Amino acid sequence: MIHKYFLNGLYIVLDVNSGAVHIVDELVYDVLDYYKEMSPEDIAQKLPKYSKEEILECCEELAELEKDGQLYSEDIYEQVVPKIERRSPVVKALCLHIAHDCNLKCEYCFAEEGEYHGKRELMSLEVGKKAIDFLIKASGKRKNLEVDFFGGEPLMNFEVVKEIVKYARSIEKEHDKNFRFTVTTNGMLLNDKNMEFINENMHNVVLSIDGRKEVHDRMRPTASGKGSYDIVLPKFKKMAESRNQTDYYVRGTFTHYNLDFGKDILSMADNGFKQISVEPVVADESMPYAIKEEDLPRLYEEYEALASEMLKRRGTDKDFNFFHFMIDLTGGPCLMKRLVGCGSGTEYLAVAPSGDLYPCHQFVGMEQFKMGDVDSGVVRDDIRCDFENCNVYNKPVCKECWAKNYCSGGCVANSYNTHGDLVTPYETGCKLQKKRIECAIMLKATQSEQQ
Amino acid sequence: MKHIKTLTTKLLQSTAAKGGCGECQTSCTVANQECENK
Numbered sequence: 001m002i003h004k005y006f007l008n009g010l011y012i013v014l015d016v017n018s019g020a021v022h023i024v025d026e027l028v029y030d031v032l033d034y035y036k037e038m039s040p041e042d043i044a045q046k047l048p049k050y051s052k053e054e055i056l057e058c059c060e061e062l063a064e065l066e067k068d069g070q071l072y073s074e075d076i077y078e079q080v081v082p083k084i085e086r087r088s089p090v091v092k093a094l095c096l097h098i099a100h101d102c103n104l105k106c107e108y109c110f111a112e113e114g115e116y117h118g119k120r121e122l123m124s125l126e127v128g129k130k131a132i133d134f135l136i137k138a139s140g141k142r143k144n145l146e147v148d149f150f151g152g153e154p155l156m157n158f159e160v161v162k163e164i165v166k167y168a169r170s171i172e173k174e175h176d177k178n179f180r181f182t183v184t185t186n187g188m189l190l191n192d193k194n195m196e197f198i199n200e201n202m203h204n205v206v207l208s209i210d211g212r213k214e215v216h217d218r219m220r221p222t223a224s225g226k227g228s229y230d231i232v233l234p235k236f237k238k239m240a241e242s243r244n245q246t247d248y249y250v251r252g253t254f255t256h257y258n259l260d261f262g263k264d265i266l267s268m269a270d271n272g273f274k275q276i277s278v279e280p281v282v283a284d285e286s287m288p289y290a291i292k293e294e295d296l297p298r299l300y301e302e303y304e305a306l307a308s309e310m311l312k313r314r315g316t317d318k319d320f321n322f323f324h325f326m327i328d329l330t331g332g333p334c335l336m337k338r339l340v341g342c343g344s345g346t347e348y349l350a351v352a353p354s355g356d357l358y359p360c361h362q363f364v365g366m367e368q369f370k371m372g373d374v375d376s377g378v379v380r381d382d383i384r385c386d387f388e389n390c391n392v393y394n395k396p397v398c399k400e401c402w403a404k405n406y407c408s409g410g411c412v413a414n415s416y417n418t419h420g421d422l423v424t425p426y427e428t429g430c431k432l433q434k435k436r437i438e439c440a441i442m443l444k445a446t447q448s449e450q451q
Numbered sequence: 452m453k454h455i456k457t458l459t460t461k462l463l464q465s466t467a468a469k470g471g472c473g474e475c476q477t478s479c480t481v482a483n484q485e486c487e488n489k
Contacts (some may be wrong), residue, residue, distance in 0.1 A: 334472075
């Protein structure tokens with residue numbers, strides 16, 4: 001299987017199963033439409049704008065790539081699936097819902113103002129410590145363990161966050177573990193004191209901001225209905241600078257209301273942020289802010305325009321990193337990781353304030369997905385198995401998709417929320433993901449051409 | 452080659468050889484993650 005596309009003046013060909021990426025000329029790009037079905041002579045008749053000699057030369061080059069396993073290569077990875085199903089993954093990451101409470105009323109929040117289909121609740125230190133104990137026990141021989149403080153708004157229960165970090169640090173060496181902590185915050189309660197603690201203890205920080213002031217304030221008001229942009233922006237700027245512009249992301253959500261989201265990304269960049277992540281909202285299509293099928297062409301244009309702007313800024317002081325255009329074409333994640341994705345329900349679990357365990361933060365509060373708790377561990381092995389069987393080759397649509405080795409089959413929660421099962425991908429998300437991958441590879445290809 | 456410039460070759464074979472140690476960071480786009488077992 002191959003995938004070819006034209007973007008920013010480059011003809012790009014991906015060989016899906018080998019992972020090879022080729023930059024070709026227009027001749028090769030056109031010939032590939034017929035190469036597998038026709039002889040060079042017949043192709044020459046189909047493409048009269050090229051000479052027979054050119055077509056023949058082109059076909060010889062393509063045949064050489066094919067022979068070398070870099071074009072139309074066979075899919076040899078389905079045989080890895082039994083290995084995936086036997087691997088008995090251990091838990092290596094927890095998302096701690098430290099506060100099911102929030103001081104903002106974001107319109108698009110899947111946590112429903114932080115409450116996750118339930119009541120306002122803060123995680124106790126006792127539950128937090130048990131979660132750390134559970135992770136150490138359930139992680140087997142894995143050394144690197146991750147704990148994300150999430151909500152709601154984690155800073156509304158920050159004393160417990162600090163004590164959990166202290167507890168984990170006090171016991172990690174005796175268990176030969178290395179904890180990495182991250183926190184996601186809306187910034188309302190950030191101050192010099194908790195910023196200092198975050199900088200000393202958090203491996204990564206996610207700062208929630210949507211871009212331009214009017215866009216942010218429309219979707220992220222305070223409880224009294226006022227905008228939060230002017231409150232959080234100066235704090236986030238200070239935070240980013242205090243971390244030397246690394247190990248953080250400003251993270252935004254775009255909706256049907258700001259299909260020109262590229263302007264929001266550039267607004268963040270022009271405010272001095274260097275690490276930026278902005279994602280499409282995932283919402284029931286009946287919601288007025290949901291991304292609709294007819295929005296897609298506009299969004300494709302926006303991603304392409306963003307990529308072009310990033311090229312212009314490259315090497316200048318206006319340069320920035322966009323998380324969803326990051327791609328490693330020289331190594332990156334191993335094949336196993338590419339086939340199984342994020343590890344939700346197996347390697348990655350979420351802990352509700354009560355101590356209940358769920359497959360990931362987006363399933364918290366859905367009783368049918370409650371897997372156990374921090375006292376008993378995972379007791380619903382059937383749920384764990386369902387998630388363990390989520391891989392690219394168990395998803396019929398993904399198996400035939402050119403992007404499968406880059407996106408890993410998409411988000412399971414999005415599948416469930418749109419189709420009611422774990423293996424049918426969320427189509428709108430897929431289409432946007434594919435556009436992001438095309439842009440990311442184009443950026444690498446352009447960089448290569450310029451060197 | 453006159454008409455084709457190859458940017459990367461057989462990326463997946465090279466990553467398949469070292470796969471599955473599980474020490475990498477949990478992504479939560481997998482392709483932009485890094486392997487920590489280089």
